[in-house]
Amino acid sequence: MLTAALAVLCALLVLVLLVQRPAIWPVLVVLAVLWFALFGVFRYRVRSWVARWVCGGSFEKSKTQFSLEPLSQPAALLSGETVLWYNTEFRTRLMKGEALLVPRVQKVLPGLDLQEARKVSGQLLNLADGVWSAHSSTVPGEAESMTLLVLNEETALRKVEAEYKASRPGYLVFLVDGYDDVFSDMLDSERARLLEGINRVLEDMIGRGTGFLRRVASGRYIAVVEERQLEQFAKRGYDVLDKIRALDPSVNLSISIGVGRGAKTLREAQDMAVQALDMAQGRGGDQAAEMTPDGFTFYGGVSHGVEKRSKVRSRIVADQLVKLIKEADHVVIMGHRMSDLDAIGSAEGVLRICKICDVPAVIAVRRDATLAGSLINALIAAGQEDDFIDPKGALPIISQRTLCIVVDTYQLGLVESREILEKCGKVAVIDHHRKGVGFIEKADLVCHEPYASSASELVTEFLQYVGDRDDKPNRIEAEGLLSGIMLDTRDFTLHTGVRTFEAAAALRRYGAETEHVRQLFDVSMVEYTTKATLVSEAQMYRGCAITVSGEVAPEARVAIAQAANDLLTIQNVEASFVAVQVGGGVNISARSLGAVNVQVIMESLGGGGHQTMAAAQLKHITPEAVRSRIQTAIDQYREAQKKSGLESESEQKKKDKQ
Numbered sequence: 001m002l003t004a005a006l007a008v009l010c011a012l013l014v015l016v017l018l019v020q021r022p023a024i025w026p027v028l029v030v031l032a033v034l035w036f037a038l039f040g041v042f043r044y045r046v047r048s049w050v051a052r053w054v055c056g057g058s059f060e061k062s063k064t065q066f067s068l069e070p071l072s073q074p075a076a077l078l079s080g081e082t083v084l085w086y087n088t089e090f091r092t093r094l095m096k097g098e099a100l101l102v103p104r105v106q107k108v109l110p111g112l113d114l115q116e117a118r119k120v121s122g123q124l125l126n127l128a129d130g131v132w133s134a135h136s137s138t139v140p141g142e143a144e145s146m147t148l149l150v151l152n153e154e155t156a157l158r159k160v161e162a163e164y165k166a167s168r169p170g171y172l173v174f175l176v177d178g179y180d181d182v183f184s185d186m187l188d189s190e191r192a193r194l195l196e197g198i199n200r201v202l203e204d205m206i207g208r209g210t211g212f213l214r215r216v217a218s219g220r221y222i223a224v225v226e227e228r229q230l231e232q233f234a235k236r237g238y239d240v241l242d243k244i245r246a247l248d249p250s251v252n253l254s255i256s257i258g259v260g261r262g263a264k265t266l267r268e269a270q271d272m273a274v275q276a277l278d279m280a281q282g283r284g285g286d287q288a289a290e291m292t293p294d295g296f297t298f299y300g301g302v303s304h305g306v307e308k309r310s311k312v313r314s315r316i317v318a319d320q321l322v323k324l325i326k327e328a329d330h331v332v333i334m335g336h337r338m339s340d341l342d343a344i345g346s347a348e349g350v351l352r353i354c355k356i357c358d359v360p361a362v363i364a365v366r367r368d369a370t371l372a373g374s375l376i377n378a379l380i381a382a383g384q385e386d387d388f389i390d391p392k393g394a395l396p397i398i399s400q401r402t403l404c405i406v407v408d409t410y411q412l413g414l415v416e417s418r419e420i421l422e423k424c425g426k427v428a429v430i431d432h433h434r435k436g437v438g439f440i441e442k443a444d445l446v447c448h449e450p451y452a453s454s455a456s457e458l459v460t461e462f463l464q465y466v467g468d469r470d471d472k473p474n475r476i477e478a479e480g481l482l483s484g485i486m487l488d489t490r491d492f493t494l495h496t497g498v499r500t501f502e503a504a505a506a507l508r509r510y511g512a513e514t515e516h517v518r519q520l521f522d523v524s525m526v527e528y529t530t531k532a533t534l535v536s537e538a539q540m541y542r543g544c545a546i547t548v549s550g551e552v553a554p555e556a557r558v559a560i561a562q563a564a565n566d567l568l569t570i571q572n573v574e575a576s577f578v579a580v581q582v583g584g585g586v587n588i589s590a591r592s593l594g595a596v597n598v599q600v601i602m603e604s605l606g607g608g609g610h611q612t613m614a615a616a617q618l619k620h621i622t623p624e625a626v627r628s629r630i631q632t633a634i635d636q637y638r639e640a641q642k643k644s645g646l647e648s649e650s651e652q653k654k655k656d657k658q
């Protein structure tokens, strides 16, 4: 700064002199020529004079300088950030042989950060077509600080490192979704054509690299490839999913892919791939799930899943559940926070199984924070008040022999009480939600069926395999289970399979009255008016109805979910999003009729759920900001749909009009 100011001052003085005394022009020219000539001849000397001036006489021609000069690595001496001296290696390898007078170090070594270079690991720099590690040590002294900089060329080493990383093995498992269902009724020739198509697509995908692919069972393949190839797959969003789907759009053909990436060993990569496949399947299939040491990443999942469930498995799980219950001293059953009719209905069904097994059991529920108050009240009125306990009240009865049965959620973060879960010696989980991250690990029994409509449907099936003929739920319990099914299928309009109706028929046989079930859904006047306002304020965006609102009455929170449901009954609404301010944040309920996967959209906002019913809770944000986040998420989803050839009807119509 000071130098620059002095230079400007000198230039100004010379200018004034030249104007005042034009006669000195020739003298100035001679002086300039002399300066350049002397500088050319003595430039190395000048540099050493400057170095001596700054470093003191002790460096120039000192033993230190003589020892640094022949060093095989480039070395330089800096004052502050100015290069005062450098050895021959530095000049030839980093300055292309050019000798610069006191340049700034960042000019010679772009990107150098002296603080970084001072660390033990040094700083990696890309310089002169190579990779260098820079190490420095500084003698403090503010502007007069002295720094010794030494550089090591690591180009070859880094190439080996990059190659090592790029050639690490990754493991993939491919599974054709619902293989038996898809191929069982097909003509042999048709099956052969499709299987050949799948083989071709997968061989083409894997064959491009150095890896290999093997078919290990019907509809199941494994592959081992290099990391560089996995990087390409991820970059292309696992477009193999689209290619498989496109093989025959008239059949519901899709695959799920589990990928183990970044593992230390091949065995670990295989374990990760199997876990990831489980995740992809648990989320409804037709997607790729990558597992790395940092967690899961999902690709695809824009189409409908294929049902994959067997009654045999249901019976096996029922037997295992009974065994666990009989081994326990107590059973504590709980659902998710802000429990609903499915959580309490299925919990009550499990409680009936415990009663059949003659093991003491209770449902832990916060009665001041539930959406199933109508069902709880009906059960209390029927004399079953002892079935319920506040989560805190349940803690004293829990021992290492106590079994905790979690229903209607698999997520650790959503359970009614984490303390109960942690205190119980054993845990069983019964859930129907598509899988996301954050699930309860190390459960002794997991019944996770994303193809079931509800937890109540699963528990109704178990009840058919437990106890004797007369050991059945009573009328109110059956109505609770039926209300759970009706809640999650939106009165049998969505997510229903043959087994949903079989379960409903069984509940009817146990005495469930549909009129009573309907009454469990009755709303208060404030809930109804809140819902009506939310519905009336909706705006359309790319086939989706979006409502954004400020706070609603706390006792009318269920209206958020109900408004999202009701918006779907409006023509041309493929999905609905109701965003309402709750404290400093915003809660969103999202619903669809199946053509749009709202789980994927809500996941992009940090929430989750399943294909037709999902939600998210955003913190520290205004409702209007949420509107634009929802719209961006819809845009991204629509683009992904377009890429997969699964454009929605409304989007297609809009295009046709243009």
Ligand SMILES: Nc1ncnc2c1ncn2[C@@H]1O[C@H](COP(=O)(O)O[C@H]2[C@@H](O)[C@H](n3cnc4c(N)ncnc43)O[C@@H]2COP(=O)(O)O)[C@@H](O)[C@H]1O
Pocket: 336, 340, 341, 342, 371, 408, 433, 436, 487, 488, 521, 558, 561, 562, 565, 588, 589, 590, 606, 607, 608, 609, 610, 613, 614, 615, 616, 617
């Ligand atoms: N952060 C999250 N991460 C993952 N998954 C999440 C998250 N937040 C919510 N979810 C899941 O998303 C779906 C939808 O939730 P929702 O709040 O929009 O709707 C649930 C209830 O509020 C709603 N409901 C309860 N009682 C009634 C009623 N009487 N009438 C209408 N609607 C009602 O129904 C939804 C029940 O969902 P379920 O428990 O999953 O069956 C949900 O899956 C969250 O778990």
Ligand SMILES: [Mn+2]
Pocket: 336, 339, 340, 341, 342, 343, 408
């Ligand atoms: Mn629920």
